[in-house]
Amino acid sequence: MAPLNLAISPCPNDTFAFHALAHGLVPGAPPVSVTFADIDVLNTRAADGLDDLVKVSYAALPWLLDRYRLLPSGGALGRGCGPLVLMAEDRGASRIGETGGGGDADVLRGARVAIPGTRTTAYLLFRLWAAGVDVASIDVLPFEKIMPAVRDGRYDAGLVIHESRFTYPSYGLVSVADLGDWWEGATGLPIPLGAILARRDLPAGVGDLGGAVRGSVAAAFADRTASADWVLAHSQELAPEVVEAHIDLYVNGFSLDLGDEGYAAVEELLGRAATANLVPPLPTPLR
Incomplete structure (x- = not known):
């Protein structure tokens, strides 16, 4: 065979x-x-x-x-393994202050966002979570290039998966939303x-x-x-x-x-x- x-x-x-x-x-x-x-x-x-x-x-x-x-x-x-929405530390802190706390999708209003793919589970969760929030743009990048692009200011936010959960602080980034926590809180399901x-x-x-x-x-x-x-x-x-x-x-x-x-x-x-x-x-x- x-x-x-x-x-x-x-x-x-x-x-x-x-x-x-x-x-x-x-x-x-x-x-x-x-x-x-x-x-x-x-x-x-x-x-x-x-x-x-x-x-x-x-x-x-x-x-x-x-x-x-x-x-x-x-x-x-x-x-505890869901995708994260990341921003540069200074921008993320500022946006969280404007919207009243982490996890609020309004933090992305008008943002340029990098994602790992349009048919990924991460992006589907993102769309469910951020329904009604107008972002400036959505671009697809290979997942390993998202954090450097956000760190370097090419994007305001990045939707990350995989080992990025463990390494994002080394890029000077902060998590403004954990979509796994949001999903589990909304459904009680993995x-x-x-x-x-x-x-x-x-x-x-x-x-x-x-x-x-x-x-x-x-x-x-x-x-x-x-x-x-x-x-x-x-x-x-x-x-x-x-x-x-x-x-x-x-x-x-x-x-x-x-x-x-x-x-x-x-x-x-x-x-x-x-x-x-x-x-x-x-x-x-x-x-």
Whole structure:
């Protein structure tokens, strides 16, 4: 059997979770070849049907479920792991003072905002949170370029994901809103960030892909040292302690299985977004 194409991000949560599958260490799993790309590129690849297994934003599902099915394992969903809205320290302090406190979307009125992609979960949450607030502009940047752009004054604010939660103070930035805290306070549910999809037209001979992915995540938890070199090789020069914090935050029980609570979180996010006409209704059930 020719290897399946697996497309994931180079971020530590993905390389940690998929190390065993990528290296043929999951019994009974099909062989895979790995393509790395940032989340905005992965969403586009999935829209073009380029990959057999692909990591995408949950926000992109309404455009993808006609061709792909959601796997119950391997994704990123949890608590305390939401996107942040960042500003330079002086500007952020000034805007918070004007609006009466952090977390108020009015802090972005008239702001130039950099985001990691228009079909990312981060941006969907941003649109739900900031409904009715007129920003000056929205531009897409690779996620690793957002904080330098805000620090250097090219943008007033940046919407950040991944390890930026741990590193933004070193850029002289402050968080003016934690969209994960906002979501959890509004719904009581965990925040759905990244999903793993499999093509619907794969031959039956590939076996249980959900089980294969679950086996890879389980292997990562069973021996954290096995993936360490591969994770660090793709971690874009992150400090080892940041890599560990990233994995601890984004790879958890929901990565083994979404379960009823995980599915409920995804359905709530996409249901709210569809009601607000931000995404189309889901074309097929999630499970």
